[in-house]
Amino acid sequence: xxxxxxxxxxxxxxxxxxxxxxxxxxxxxxxxxxxxxxxxxxxxxxxxxxxxxxxxxxxxxxxxxxxxxxxxxxxxxxxxxxxxxxxxxxxxxxxxxxxxxxxxxxxxxx
Amino acid sequence: xxxxxxxxxxxxxxxxxxxxxxxxxxxxxxxxxxxxxxxxxxxxxxxxxxxxxxxxxxxxxxxxxxxxxxxxxxxxxxxxxxxxxxxxxxxxxxxxxxxxxxxxxxxxxxxxxxxxxxxxxxxxxxxxxxxxxxxxxxxxxxxxxxxxxxxxxxxxxxxxxxxxxxxxx
Numbered sequence: 001x002x003x004x005x006x007x008x009x010x011x012x013x014x015x016x017x018x019x020x021x022x023x024x025x026x027x028x029x030x031x032x033x034x035x036x037x038x039x040x041x042x043x044x045x046x047x048x049x050x051x052x053x054x055x056x057x058x059x060x061x062x063x064x065x066x067x068x069x070x071x072x073x074x075x076x077x078x079x080x081x082x083x084x085x086x087x088x089x090x091x092x093x094x095x096x097x098x099x100x101x102x103x104x105x106x107x108x109x110x
Numbered sequence: 111x112x113x114x115x116x117x118x119x120x121x122x123x124x125x126x127x128x129x130x131x132x133x134x135x136x137x138x139x140x141x142x143x144x145x146x147x148x149x150x151x152x153x154x155x156x157x158x159x160x161x162x163x164x165x166x167x168x169x170x171x172x173x174x175x176x177x178x179x180x181x182x183x184x185x186x187x188x189x190x191x192x193x194x195x196x197x198x199x200x201x202x203x204x205x206x207x208x209x210x211x212x213x214x215x216x217x218x219x220x221x222x223x224x225x226x227x228x229x230x231x232x233x234x235x236x237x238x239x240x241x242x243x244x245x246x247x248x249x250x251x252x253x254x255x256x257x258x259x260x261x262x263x264x265x266x267x268x269x270x271x272x273x274x275x276x277x278x279x
Contacts, residue, residue: 034133050143051133052150055126059159075128 010092019049019057020066024081024089027067033076034058061085111139117151125160197244204239208232223273231269235262 013020026032026040038049049057058079061067066085069077081089111134115127137143154160212232215225242258249257 034129035136038133050146050150051130051137052146052148052153054133055130056150056153059122059126059154063159075132077129 010088013057013060016053016057016060019053020061021089021092022047022049023054023057023061024066024085027079027081027085028089031070031078031080033072033078035076037079111135114144114147114151117148118154119158119160121158121160122154193244193247196247197240200243201236201240205232205236208235223277224270226273227266227269230273231265235265238262238265
């Protein structure tokens with residue numbers, strides 16, 4: 001996929017880049033804790049994230065300031081998108097959209 | 111299944127342990143789940159994203175200044191102006207001696223590997239002499255001589271080996 005200059009934050013996530021993107025998409029709806037994210041991602045994308053993958057991606061997103069933990073009374077910490085995370089998500093979705101549009105245009109002409 | 115969280119580093123457990131265990135307890139046990147958790151633990155150890163509190167506290171706008179202060183206060187032996195003066199003198203004298211020896215040997219043996227090794231190795235040797243004179247001054251004389259001779263000799267032998275190898279290529 002073409003890399004946008006505006007979304008370098010997700011570039012160095014390695015195998016966690018897709019789970020990280022799905023988490024950002026999930027949190028775009030509002031704050032969620034880990035279990036809610038896995039449920040939402042499974043419903044939206046049909047992908048089941050195991051806890052190892054989920055928290056590997058959460059730790060990366062949090063350490064880069066793309067998401068942040070909210071204070072919680074119980075053991076389940078909810079997370080929310082930060083402004084930086086929102087920008088990174090928008091940029092990544094825009095670059096994906098460009099690829100989708102190009103693919104559809106070419107298929108239409110095929 | 112809760113024991114699986116112990117595979118993760120302590121700092122990671124302190125940050126995510128509880129919620130991770132919470133999510134883990136909702137999953138059905140399977141080989142895929144085990145592999146996912148073990149893979150996550152390996153990743154957390156190889157690419158730690160969670161810094162320990164001590165490291166976190168050391169972060170800040172003046173972290174470089176802090177690091178320098180820590181290094182000076184802990185490591186850098188407190189060199190008095192006199193120590194530095196003596197070490198500098200030793201460096202100057204050893205430079206002159208090495209330069210003289212190098213000139214004489216070049217005159218006699220021209221560019222033999224043994225002479226080249228002295229030329230190439232002289233800069234690190236001089237630096238080594240300075241360091242040892244400065245930092246070992248309070249050690250017994252025997253220790254000073256032994257460390258300096260072993261260091262300079264080792265450097266020379268390394269350079270000599272390199273020059274011999276280069277001459278055969």
